[in-house]
Amino acid sequence: APVSAPASAQERFTLRFNHVLGPTEPYHEGFQAWARRVQERTNGGLTMRVFHSAQLGVEEDIIEQMRQGANIGQNTDAARLGTYVKGMAVLNGPYFANTIEEVARLADAPTIKRWQDELAAQHGLQVLCFDWVQGHRHFYTNRPVRKPEDLAGQRIRTPPAPIWQESVRALGAAPVAMAFGEMYPALQQRAIDGVELVWNNIPGGRFNEVLRYASETGHILLINFQVVGSRFFQSLPAEYRTALIEECRAAGQATSRVIAEREQQVRQQMIGRGMHIVDNVDMEAFRRAGAKAYEVLGIAAERDAVLREVGR
Amino acid sequence: MILVATAFLVLMLMGMPVAFAIAISGMLFFLQNPDLPITIPVQITVSQTQNFALLAVPLFIIAGNFLNHAGITRRLLALASVLTGRLRGGLAQVSLTLSALMGGVSGSAIADAAMQARMLGHEMIKRGMSRGFTAGILSFGSILTPIIPPGIGMILYGSIGQVSIGRMFAAGFVPAALLWIALGLAVAVTARRRGYPPERTQRPGAGEVVRAFRGGIWALLFPIFLLVGLRMGVFTPSEIGAFAVVYAVFIGLVVHGELGRKPFLAALEGSLSDIGSVMFLIAVSAIFTYGVVYDQVPDTVSQVLMGVTENATAAMTLIALFVLACGFFIDATVLIIMLTPIFLPLMRQLGADPIHFGIVFIVAATIGNFTPPVGAAMYAVCSILRVPLGEYTRESVPLFLAVGAVTLGLVLIPEAVLFLPNLIFGRF
């Protein structure tokens, strides 16, 4: 006998998902793959539309809109979430995680679960997953950087959040807060001396035109968080919520692997276009210097707690 | 969005200030979409004021006011009169030259238009040019500023479309020269037809020329200092406005000794109303634009457009016309962000050069800043000079035709765009 679909599945939902990266970045492809899978699994009940280049607005504005119940999502990072739940900033600290596998394991750490619950219950932000890894951040400059002292007096563009600023300061540079899009002209006019980014940002932003050296310090593994408003999340039927989260993790892990592979190609391509890789970077010295950031921000205990839980 | 656009036109024709007409019609979109938090319009309006690039606008308005009260503009105009006094519409030609000089340091047409409206607008009207044409040339002339590198449009296009920004910059020079010539011709023709009298009939004596140059030296050095400062790596574009103010105050106070307490306060007070009318409008226009993006309006329209032709030149012509049409209602920055990823892959597929297409696209999008009913540079000039939009529109037609013709000319002659970047960077 024909059975009518459950009431919850008859209602249709739309999620508009915003990110600041360009349409040719692997993330954009990844988000679209995630959207396709969610649509398939929910038989079109939940449609995700992906907006690149921050078309829907400034990241902080979008986060605020989600908290007020808008059916919007955002690709963000632990530094920004750390302004709501302080401890979360550790995920964005110097030399915190090293590999994609380590990041996947972090999802099971009880402390991180507790932070996510607090974020959802008290601040209205639901983390769907954080399996999206853009790779290691390195310093790109016009002077070779081998040890923290080489960064002294160098003005390095850094995202405007305390954990970013303190991390870069701890590593020896003078952080300059600046939006992503302003970096190229600032470098061209030498308003800043360098940037700290992942390899995959370099060709997109055309930074090889204005920067000569890549010093592979790998000081931060850039982990991104996919977040929606808890009110919107709770309004979804249970199976849609599961689909949204599971497909987020799958697409994120697949995209992170694609990025890791592409990173090697990009690196070779940039060397071909005249960028120099600085060899013999003193990693031990950078690790020691980076530890200072956690002390300054008062989150050293939180870092130790999470690392203990994942057995490091 | 059709309801929003209609409401906007109705409110504007009812004589409501454009800023409020934009805000109130934009609100209708949020009433139609009740699942969006009703606080968003306030939030995105405030967010506009937090944009570091837009900070240049008020600073350049203040700079324009201080340059006036510091005696710099008066001396510059004396020099201009000696040099171009025998040309018909001489001051209009001076304003084009100034836009080109500004182009080397600033990336914003809006900031340049606002500053020049303050500096030259009233003088041009006083010397017998019609108000509509004065506003038109000050507004359209500022197209040189973002096309002569650096320009914010090129940076956006280059980073979204993965195109060399250095090449884009180099590609801007020749089109900017063509735009300059076209606008200069439009001014000359209009001035002749209207019979704008030349200011002087006699060739100036050598002594007079030297005196005028000596008087205008600080004004002439101003853009040169800025250029040198920029190349030496002193300032970002947003800081140049602040530098210009400090420079004007220094010259007015120390060199000319004209900037006492009274003129200082007058310059500041004059800036308040200018900044209020320009910035309020730019801020609330975010309410209107939100719906355009949310409903992916340009996306839908362009998909229709693409069904029409497979020829690269024809497609580029159609896109240029489409962008010009969009520009009547939508800001250049928004157009570049939204349309680059839609049109560029298509043009690559059809075999067009991405630099060539980029310049055509950016010129077409920038023209939107000057065309009614929605255009930030136009608003800036018209509100500072209190010129009615109807008058502006009527008298800007030849200027629109001039820049429009250059845009279409650039489609047909790719070499005009590609010559310089290929010379500097070599062919791919």
Place this chain on the structure above:
Amino acid sequence: MAAFYRILCRAEAVIAGAFLLAMVVLIFTGGVARMLAMPLNWTTDIATCLFAWACFLCADIAWRNNGLMAIELVTARLPAAASAMLARVNLLLIAAFLVYAIIAGAELAWVSRARTFQGIPGVSYSWVTASMPAGAALLLITTLLKLRDTFRAPRAA
């Protein structure tokens, strides 16, 4: 009452002017400091915060001086009575929008007080958000005074 309003207008102009001057000084100082390799990130932060306030205060000054641009293509050709009627409709719509902006702005400033300004711990973005409801309140006073004028002097523009 009239004296109080005059003082309010004067205060508005003084604050807006002071904020604009401060912006110039801050941004200039920031540029010089960065040139000397001693970047001061807070100069830009304070400047953009002041900018929000200056923007809305200046908007009210422009509105009071009839400096906001409008298209008078149609209204200029209407009979005086009809044009006055239209002006009242416009002012009422504007007042309604401003009342919305005050309420929604105040709500936003309240619910988003946890959002930090430029990621600076302890400095709430609500200080920036509050500029719009505050400015809207001033704009509303100006609008209501304009509305009163349309009744007092029916031939006034």
